[in-house]
Each structure stands twice: as structure tokens, then as C-alpha cells.
Amino acid sequence: MAPKIVDREERRRALAAAATAVFAEKGYAGARIVDVAERAGVGKGTVYEYFRSKEELFFAVFELMCHEEHARLGAVVDQDAPAVERLGSLVRSLVADAVDQVELYGVTFELWSGCSHETYGDRLRTAFADLYRDFRGHLAGLIREGQGAGEIRAGLDPEGLAAVVVGAIDALGLQYWVDRSVDVISAADTFVEALRAGIAQ
Amino acid sequence: MAPKIVDREERRRALAAAATAVFAEKGYAGARIVDVAERAGVGKGTVYEYFRSKEELFFAVFELMCHEEHARLGAVVDQDAPAVERLGSLVRSLVADAVDQVELYGVTFELWSGCSHETYGDRLRTAFADLYRDFRGHLAGLIREGQGAGEIRAGLDPEGLAAVVVGAIDALGLQYWVDRSVDVISAADTFVEALRAGIAQ
Amino acid sequence: MAPKIVDREERRRALAAAATAVFAEKGYAGARIVDVAERAGVGKGTVYEYFRSKEELFFAVFELMCHEEHARLGAVVDQDAPAVERLGSLVRSLVADAVDQVELYGVTFELWSGCSHETYGDRLRTAFADLYRDFRGHLAGLIREGQGAGEIRAGLDPEGLAAVVVGAIDALGLQYWVDRSVDVISAADTFVEALRAGIAQ
Amino acid sequence: MAPKIVDREERRRALAAAATAVFAEKGYAGARIVDVAERAGVGKGTVYEYFRSKEELFFAVFELMCHEEHARLGAVVDQDAPAVERLGSLVRSLVADAVDQVELYGVTFELWSGCSHETYGDRLRTAFADLYRDFRGHLAGLIREGQGAGEIRAGLDPEGLAAVVVGAIDALGLQYWVDRSVDVISAADTFVEALRAGIAQ
DNA sequence: TATGAATGAGTTTTCATTCAT
DNA sequence: CATGAATGAAAACTCATTCAT
Numbered sequence: 141m142a143p144k145i146v147d148r149e150e151r152r153r154a155l156a157a158a159a160t161a162v163f164a165e166k167g168y169a170g171a172r173i174v175d176v177a178e179r180a181g182v183g184k185g186t187v188y189e190y191f192r193s194k195e196e197l198f199f200a201v202f203e204l205m206c207h208e209e210h211a212r213l214g215a216v217v218d219q220d221a222p223a224v225e226r227l228g229s230l231v232r233s234l235v236a237d238a239v240d241q242v243e244l245y246g247v248t249f250e251l252w253s254g255c256s257h258e259t260y261g262d263r264l265r266t267a268f269a270d271l272y273r274d275f276r277g278h279l280a281g282l283i284r285e286g287q288g289a290g291e292i293r294a295g296l297d298p299e300g301l302a303a304v305v306v307g308a309i310d311a312l313g314l315q316y317w318v319d320r321s322v323d324v325i326s327a328a329d330t331f332v333e334a335l336r337a338g339i340a341q
Numbered sequence: 342m343a344p345k346i347v348d349r350e351e352r353r354r355a356l357a358a359a360a361t362a363v364f365a366e367k368g369y370a371g372a373r374i375v376d377v378a379e380r381a382g383v384g385k386g387t388v389y390e391y392f393r394s395k396e397e398l399f400f401a402v403f404e405l406m407c408h409e410e411h412a413r414l415g416a417v418v419d420q421d422a423p424a425v426e427r428l429g430s431l432v433r434s435l436v437a438d439a440v441d442q443v444e445l446y447g448v449t450f451e452l453w454s455g456c457s458h459e460t461y462g463d464r465l466r467t468a469f470a471d472l473y474r475d476f477r478g479h480l481a482g483l484i485r486e487g488q489g490a491g492e493i494r495a496g497l498d499p500e501g502l503a504a505v506v507v508g509a510i511d512a513l514g515l516q517y518w519v520d521r522s523v524d525v526i527s528a529a530d531t532f533v534e535a536l537r538a539g540i541a542q
Numbered sequence: 543m544a545p546k547i548v549d550r551e552e553r554r555r556a557l558a559a560a561a562t563a564v565f566a567e568k569g570y571a572g573a574r575i576v577d578v579a580e581r582a583g584v585g586k587g588t589v590y591e592y593f594r595s596k597e598e599l600f601f602a603v604f605e606l607m608c609h610e611e612h613a614r615l616g617a618v619v620d621q622d623a624p625a626v627e628r629l630g631s632l633v634r635s636l637v638a639d640a641v642d643q644v645e646l647y648g649v650t651f652e653l654w655s656g657c658s659h660e661t662y663g664d665r666l667r668t669a670f671a672d673l674y675r676d677f678r679g680h681l682a683g684l685i686r687e688g689q690g691a692g693e694i695r696a697g698l699d700p701e702g703l704a705a706v707v708v709g710a711i712d713a714l715g716l717q718y719w720v721d722r723s724v725d726v727i728s729a730a731d732t733f734v735e736a737l738r739a740g741i742a743q
Numbered sequence: 744m745a746p747k748i749v750d751r752e753e754r755r756r757a758l759a760a761a762a763t764a765v766f767a768e769k770g771y772a773g774a775r776i777v778d779v780a781e782r783a784g785v786g787k788g789t790v791y792e793y794f795r796s797k798e799e800l801f802f803a804v805f806e807l808m809c810h811e812e813h814a815r816l817g818a819v820v821d822q823d824a825p826a827v828e829r830l831g832s833l834v835r836s837l838v839a840d841a842v843d844q845v846e847l848y849g850v851t852f853e854l855w856s857g858c859s860h861e862t863y864g865d866r867l868r869t870a871f872a873d874l875y876r877d878f879r880g881h882l883a884g885l886i887r888e889g890q891g892a893g894e895i896r897a898g899l900d901p902e903g904l905a906a907v908v909v910g911a912i913d914a915l916g917l918q919y920w921v922d923r924s925v926d927v928i929s930a931a932d933t934f935v936e937a938l939r940a941g942i943a944q
Numbered sequence: 945t946a947t948g949a950a951t952g953a954g955t956t957t958t959c960a961t962t963c964a965t
Numbered sequence: 966c967a968t969g970a971a972t973g974a975a976a977a978c979t980c981a982t983t984c985a986t
Contacts, residue, residue: 148970167454169370173956183972188957246457253368253450255519269520293538300531303516303523304509311508311515318456319470322504330501337494338539374981384947386984395981569856571772575960585968587963596960651856655770657921658849671922695940702933705925709914710907716914717906720858721872724906732903739896740941751949775976786951791978947986955979962972 152190155180156200163201164243168250173197195260202251202264205244206271212237217278223286224340227279228332231309235328238313245317276302283339292339301339353391356381357401365447369399369455396461403452403465406445407472413438418479424487425541428480429533432510436529439514446518477503484540493540502540554592557582558602565603566648570656575599597662604653604666607646608673614639619680625688626742629681630734633711637730640715647719678704685741694741703741755793758783759803766804767846771853776800798863805854805867808847809874815840820881826889827943830882831935834912838931841916848920879905886942895942904942 158180162171173194177184191197216230238245255265279302286292308331312324359381363372374395378385392398417431439446456466480503487493509532513525560582564573575596579586593599618632640647657667681704688694710733714726761783765774776797780787794800819833841848858868882905889895911934915927 151970165457167370167458169368170458172954185957185959185972186970189970189972194956243457246454249450249454252515252518253447253454256366256444256447257368257371265519269522272516272519272523296535297527297531300524300528301535303513303525303528304532304535307509307512307516307528308505309512311510311512312504314453314511315473315504315508317453318466318473321470322473323501324504326498327501327504327508330498331505334497334502334505334536334539336539338535338537373979386947386982387945389982390945567859569772569860571770572860574958587961587968588966590961591966645859648856648859651852654917654920655849655852655856658768658846659770659773667921671924674918674921674925698937699929699933702926702930703937705915705918705927705930706911706934706937709918709930710910711914712917713910713912713914714906716855717875717910719855720868720875723872724875725903726906728900729903729906729910732900733907736899736904736907736938736941738941740937740939754949776978777976787977788951788979789949792949792951797977947984949983949985951980951983953979953981955977957977958975960972960974962970963968964970965968 148190152200153204155182155187155190156197156204159197160201160204160244160247163198163247163250165246167246168198168254198251198254199260199263201247202267205247205251206267209271210274213275213278217282222291223282223289224291224336227282227286227305228336230279230282231305231332231335232325232328234309235312235324238309239316239324242313242317242320245313272306275306279305286339296339305335349391353401354405356383356388356391357398357405360398361402361405361445361448364399364402364451365444368447369451374398399452399455400461400464402448403468406448406452407468410472414476414479418483423492424483424490425492425537428483428487428506429537431480431483432506432533432536433526433529435510436513436525439510440517440525443514443518443521446514473507476507480506487540497540506536550592554602555606557584557589557592558599558606561599562603562606562646562649565600565652566645569648570600570652600653600656601662601665603649604669607649607653608669611673615677615680619684624693625684625691626693626738629684629688629707630738632681632684633707633734633737634727634730636711637714637726640711641718641726644715644719644722647715674708677708681707688741698741707737751793755803756807758785758790758793759800759807762800763804763807763847763850766801766850766853768849770849771797771801771857801854801857802863802866804850805870808850808854809870812874813877816878816881820885825894826885826892827894827939830885830889830908831939833882833885834908834935834938835928835931837912838915838927841912842919842927845916845920845923848916875909878909882908889942899942908938 155176159171159176162175162179165171166175173187174184176197177187180187187197191200212234213230216233217226219226219229221229251264252268255261255268257264276299280298283292283296283298283301287294287296287298312327312331315322315327316324356377360372360377363376363380366372367376374388375385377398378388381388388398392401413435414431417434418427420427420430422430452465453469456462456469458465477500481499484493484497484499484502488495488497488499513528513532516523516528517525557578561573561578564577564581567573568577575589576586578599579589582589589599593602614636615632618635619628621628621631623631653666654670657663657670659666678701682700685694685698685700685703689696689698689700714729714733717724717729718726758779762774762779765778765782768774769778776790777787779800780790783790790800794803815837816833819836820829822829822832824832854867855871858864858871860867879902883901886895886899886901886904890897890899890901915930915934918925918930919927
């Protein structure tokens with residue numbers, strides 16, 4: 141009459157977290173469901189109690205990562221400082237995060253790559269497009285704010301500039317992924333400095 | 342008396358090209374050797390006459406792509422124009438290439454992702470590190486040239502700036518991959534403009 | 543002081559009935575214990591409170607069906623009419639029942655098929671042999687009765703004839719199962735007519 | 744240029760034959776693809792070179808059985824003798840076959856049962872309906888022939904009678920399947936005798 | 945040299961059954 | 966008693982690779 145009480149939502153999250161780690165380590169194809177189960181300390185079958193298939197687990201990982209990325213972004217944007225300042229600290233902070241979490245880049249690449257997948261590509265592409273649009277939107281807002289306050293040259297296209305900034309962050313992370321000896325932290329500083337000079341009134 | 346040597350080399354390239362297309366479409370894990378063979382119009386066994394394994398085919402694809410990327414890069418760098426000018430046209434030209442060949446990004450992601458693979462990750466990472474180092478080297482050279490000629494501010498770190506430029510190109514390509522409606526061509530223009538202003542003397 | 547004993551028995555029957563429906567729909571192998579539980583409106587674990595295993599549930603279904611079949615048979619045999627008459631109405635009535643309950647034939651096939659099963663085949667075969675022996679016995683009795691009363695030719699082997707009659711009923715049901723457009727009701731009439739003429743004195 | 748030459752059609756047949764034996768022994772659900780492969784003396788993967796799935800193998804078995812049944816039927820119908828005579832020898836011969844091949848009845852039941860299967864039921868039902876229609880057609884033809892020759896009473900419905908004969912054959916086989924001690928051969932004789940008397944002019 | 949038939953290691957997935965609540 | 970969360974044995978199926986022709 142009173143079956144075992146389990147916070148299924150919490151359990152799902154924990155499994156997705158375990159999956160994230162395993163996918164990061166071995167890649168989607170290389171990861172076996174048993175690996176995920178073992179990492180989470182449960183039996184193979186339990187994974188299937190929470191996710192219909194390996195693919196669904198993949199999406200759960202994606203959603204988890206998006207959620208955390210979002211949280212990180214929000215923390216920086218909502219500060220109280222001049223727009224240009226916030227733009228700079230956002231770049232620095234996100235690049236620092238990228239360095240801290242390099243291992244996750246492997247999953248990210250697989251997710252990007254998955255965008256061309258016949259069966260679930262659309263779903264992924266849409267989600268990514270939304271994520272990036274949102275990201276660029278935040279940045280463009282910051283830039284417009286800066287233009288309004290006279291800190292940033294009015295002639296620059298906020299959307300285009302936002303795309304560049306987003307891109308630079310991703311790409312510095314990528315370069316670090318490929319070669320841990322690249323000093324992307326100071327590359328970020330250089331970028332911020334050049335950016336500041338380039339966009340300043 | 343070494344007949345058909347040329348044919349053999351040509352066949353290898355053709356197979357690698359077929360593999361590139363298939364990997365781009367289905368990803369490394371999703372691609373079957375038969376798919377590659379069919380795409381190339383040969384029998385399954387023939388692929389193994391030219392490549393020891395699927396993994397080796399993956400590397401051949403990588404080398405083919407590197408080769409072509411290198412050719413594209415060289416064409417722009419060796420022009421005769423002010424350094425800042427060449428930097429700008431390089432960015433624009435490479436972003437345009439990225440748009441033209443979006444489908445190939447899928448393989449690129451797979452390759453980046455492969456960097457963390459237990460068995461062949463090192464080999465891939467080294468190759469990528471070299472490629473990017475080389476790429477950044479070219480750009481840093483260009484930047485130093487510009488600093489020598491007084492076109493570019495002396496205070497900026499050429500290596501760091503080069504990393505940012507390389508990154509921006511990759512990342513604009515990525516954004517286009519995810520969302521074909523993003524106008525990365527004009528984002529590239531904005532970037533070039535901001536860059537010019539930011540780094541100018 | 544044995545409370546709820548009746549309830550328990552009733553519940554078992556209800557579960558067996560649910561299982562009959564599910565087995566009929568998906569076959570023994572295709573039916574999941576959860577399906578049965580859901581159909582009966584109880585939890586998965588509850589099924590195991592009443593049946594030791596899926597196999598036992600299968601037998602319970604068999605027994606339930608036997609019980610009902612027996613009841614149907616008895617109702618016809620115990621009538622008060624000439625033997626040949628009762629034989630005819632028995633055939634007609636059982637064929638009519640078969641048409642009414644076609645869906646159940648699916649389980650019947652599974653049960654017949656189960657007779658060759660390594661672990662429980664013997665048990666099933668024995669049960670079926672008994673059932674059919676009993677059935678043939680009733681009919682043979684009827685036939686002998688008819689022979690005694692001079693309605694039926696004495697030369698015919700009662701057991702053999704009974705086997706044919708039993709068979710014809712099953713088989714008309716089968717043909718209807720396979721093809722609902724076959725008019726087995728009138729086929730039964732034809733059979734009865736031919737039978738009457740064939741066995742009449 | 745000249746790969747191993749194999750008669751794929753012949754190989755398929757051999758695999759289907761092996762599958763028939765295994766299905767007969769363990770039932771569809773109980774049979775493992777490895778069992779079939781082993782019985783045929785090939786590797787697990789080879790089965791999949793010839794059949795897309797276990798289900799397709801099931802159908803191949805069905806077709807093989809139909810084909811052989813058809814051959815058996817044809818052999819008897821095309822004889823040269825009075826219609827009633829041929830009808831009788833047909834029944835005796837098919838019942839004798841049923842006794843010889845009892846083990847196959849298990850598969851037959853599974854096939855009949857499969858008719859209600861959601862995904863492939865239609866395909867099976869259609870095939871069976873055709874098979875039986877054809878069977879009844881042959882018999883009805885024989886009966887009409889007999890009526891034309893004045894051997895059989897004109898009042899009897901040929902189609903209905905054919906259904907009964909078909910049914911009787913199936914059902915005698917079934918009773919033998921369930922209980923090997925039932926003497927279906929002499930039951931067949933009794934049936935033929937009663938039939939002859941019942942339908943004779 | 946080219947081919948495709950054969951193979952089996954390795955994965956995903958299902959589901960009967962157990963058992964803590 | 967009832968429940969459903971957890972489990973792992975077992976099976977279908979895929980595909981890189983080998984090798985006889």
C-alpha cells in the first residue's frame with residue numbers, strides 16, 4: 141500500500157549527471173549503458189526505468205548542460221556595472237569556466253555533430269539555435285545598453301558583435317581542448333582589451 | 342616497373358573523400374564501412390585493401406581535410422597587401438568557406454570529439470595542436486608584420502590575438518552550422534571592423 | 543477466522559481472467575506481467591501474491607477455460623432428446639460458441655503449442671489429453687446410446703466417430719479464426735446433416 | 744573480381760529448414776537465433792545475411808511449410824479415380840502425413856496464434872485464408888465432380904462440406920498432437936466411411 | 945587485386961522476479 | 966496485503982574484419 145518512496149526527479153538528474161561524466165570520458169558511442177549504471181551505482185535495468193533509450197539519455201545530458209550553462213550566464217549578466225565592463229567579465233568568466241570543464245567539450249562536440257543526425261538532428265538543432273539565440277540576445281542587449289550609455293560606438297551592429305563574442309568564447313574553449321598548453325585565459329584578456337578598444341566610443 | 346602506383350594513390354584519395362561524405366552525414370560511429378564502400382562504388386573488402394581499419398580511414402579523412410584547409414589558408418596569406426588588410430580578407434574568406442562547406446563541420450566535430458578518445462585521442466590531439474599552432478603562427482606573423490609596419494598597436498600580444506581570430510572563424514562557422522539563418526558573413530564583417538579599430542595604432 | 547478467503551479466491555479468478563484477455567491479445571510470450579496487472583487494475587507485484595510465476599498464471603488461464611468449456615458441454619449433453627438429436631445440437635451449439643468467442647482461440651493455440659514445451663509441456667499435454675478423452679467419452683457415450691436405441695448403425699466405431707466430431711468442431715472454429723468470412727455456422731449444419739445420414743441406421 | 748559463389752536461394756531454404764526444426768522443438772519464443780544458426784552449422788551473423796529479423800525467418804518457415812503442404816495436396820487430388828474415392832484417400836493420406844510430422848504442429852499453432860498479432864497478424868491471416876480457401880476450393884471441386892457423376896447427393900453444399908473435411912483433417916492431427924495414444928488413423932477411416940455413407944446418392 | 949560471404953564480439957534493450965516500504 | 970523500484974539474465978541484432986575465390 142505504501143511502496144518505496146523515491147524522488148524520481150532527483151534520481152533522473154543523478155543518472156543524467158553520471159551519464160554526462162561517462163559520455164565526456166568515452167564519447168556517446170563508446171559509452172555503454174552499463175558504464176552509466178555503474179557510475180551511478182545502480183543496476184543496468186534501473187537506467188531504463190528513467191530513460192527510454194540511450195538516445196533519450198543523451199538528450200537529458202544535453203538539457204542538464206544547457207541548464208547549467210544558462211545559470212552561469214545569468215550570474216554574470218545580472219551584475220551591476222558599466223555594460224562594457226560586464227561584457228568583459230562575462231567573456232573572462234565563461235572562458236575560465238570552459239577551462240575548468242574542458243572534459244565536457246567532448247560531449248558538446250558530439251552534440252553539435254548530432255545536429256546533422258537524420259532522426260534527432262532537428263530536435264538538437266532547434267535546441268541549440270534557441271540556446272545561441274538566447275545567448276546572443278543577452279549580449280546584444282548588453283551592447284545596446286552600452287551604446288545607449290554612450291560607452292560603445294553607435295555604428296556597430298549589436299547582433300553581429302554578439303555573434304562574434306559568443307564565437308570567441310566557444311572557440312577559445314575549443315583551442316584549449318585541443319591543446320592544453322594554449323594560454324586561453326590571457327588570450328581572453330587580449331580579446332577583451334581589443335574589443336574594448338575596438339568598440340569604445 | 343611499378344604499375345598503377347598512381348591509380349592506387351588516386352583510389353585512396355577517392356575512398357577518403359567518400360568516407361568524408363559518409364562521416365559528415367552519419368558521424369564516425371554511425372558510418373558503416375559498407376556505406377563508404379557503396380559511396381565509392383567499390384566492394385566492402387576493397388576498402389580494407391587501402392586502409393588497415395576504420396580508424397585509419399578516419400585519419401585519412403582528417404589528413405585530407407587538413408590538406409585542403411592548408412591550401413585555402415596559404416592562398417590568402419601570401420597575398421600582397423597591408424597586414425591588417427590581409428588579416429581582414431583572411432577572416433572573411435575563411436568564414437565564406439565555412440558557409441560553403443557547412444556539411445563538413447559534422448566531421449570536424451567528430452574529429453575534435455575524437456581528441457578525448459582513449460586509444461587514438463593523442464594522435465588526433467597532436468595533429469590538431471600542430472594544425473592550430475601553425476594557423477596561429479601564420480596569423481601571429483601577420484600581426485607582428487603589421488606591428489613592425491606601425492599599422493597595429495605594439496602593446497597587443499600577437500599570439501593571444503591570433504588565438505582569438507582563429508577562434509572567431511571556427512565559432513562563426515559553428516553558429517552557422519547550428520542555425521543556417523544566422524548571417525555569419527556580416528558578423529564576420531562586424532568582427533573585422535571591430536578588430537581593425539581595436540588593434541589599430 | 544479466515545477472513546477474506548472468498549475475496550482471495552475471487553481476486554485470483556479476476557487475475558486469471560485478465561491474463562486470458564492479455565494472452566489472447568499478445569500471446570503468452572508477448573504478454574508482460576505488467577500488462578496483466580494493468581488490465582486487472584492492480585500493481586505488478588500483486589500478481590505475484592496470487593501466482594508463483596508467469597507459468598502458473600498460464601495454467602490458471604487454462605483451468606479457467608477448461609472449466610467454462612466443461613460447463614458449456616454439460617449443458618448440452620444432459621438434455622432430454624434422441625441421441626442423434628443431441629449430437630447435432632451439441633455440434634451446432636459449440637460451433638456457435640466458438641464464433642462468439644473467437645478471440646479466445648488465440649490462447650487456445652498458445653496452449654496447444656505449449657504442449658511441446660520442454661519444461662511444462664507434459665503437464666499441459668496430460669491436461670489436454672484428459673480434457674479431450676473426457677469430451678470424446680461423452681460423445682462416444684451418446685453414440686453408443688444411439689446405437690443401443692437403434693438410431694445409429696452398429697458397425698461404426700464410437701470412439702473413432704467421437705474423435706471426428708470433436709475434431710470437426712475445433713477445426714470449424716479454427717477456420718473462422720483465420721477467415722471471419724467463412725460461414726462456419728452453415729458448415730456445421732452441413733456437417734450435422736451429412737453425419738446424420740452417414741451414421742443413421 | 745570473382746567472389747565466393749554461393750547459391751543464396753538454396754542457402755536461404757536450408758536456413759529456413761533449420762529454423763523449422765528449431766521452432767518445432769522450442770517454439771518461436773523459445774528458439775534463439777543462435778540455435779537456428781547452430782542447427783544449420785553456420786555462425787549467428789550468417790542468419791542475418793539471409794533474413795532481416797527473427798520475424799522474417801518465421802515467415803520463411805511459414806512459406807516453406809505452405810509450399811510443402813501444397814505439394815502434398817496436389818499429389819493426391821490429381822489422381823485418376825472416382826471423386827468419392829479420391830476424397831477418401833485424400834483424407835487418409837493427409838492424416839497419415841499429420842501423424843508423420845506431428846512435431847510441425849507446434850509451429851502451426853504458433854502461426855495460427857500469430858494471426859492476432861498486431862503487427863504481422865494481417866499478413867499471416869491473409870496467407871492462411873488463401874491457403875484454406877484454396878484447399879476448400881480443391882475439395883469443393885472434387886465434391887461437385889462427384890455430384891455431376893451422380894456419386895454424391897446433389898443436395899449437399901459443396902463449400903460447407905469441404906470446410907468440414909478440411910476441418911476434420913486438421914483436428915485429427917490436433918488430437919494426435921495432444922495425445923499420441925489416440926488412433927487417428929482408424930478415426931480417419933471411420934470418418935471416411937461415415938462420410939461416404941452420409942454423402943452417397 | 946577485388947569481392948562479398950561468413951563470423952562472433954559486443955551492445956542495447958526487455959521483463960520476470962524480488963523485496964523494502 | 967499491496968506496491969512499484971531495482972535488478973540482471975538473456976536475447977536480438979549490428980558491423981568491423983577476415984579470407985576463400
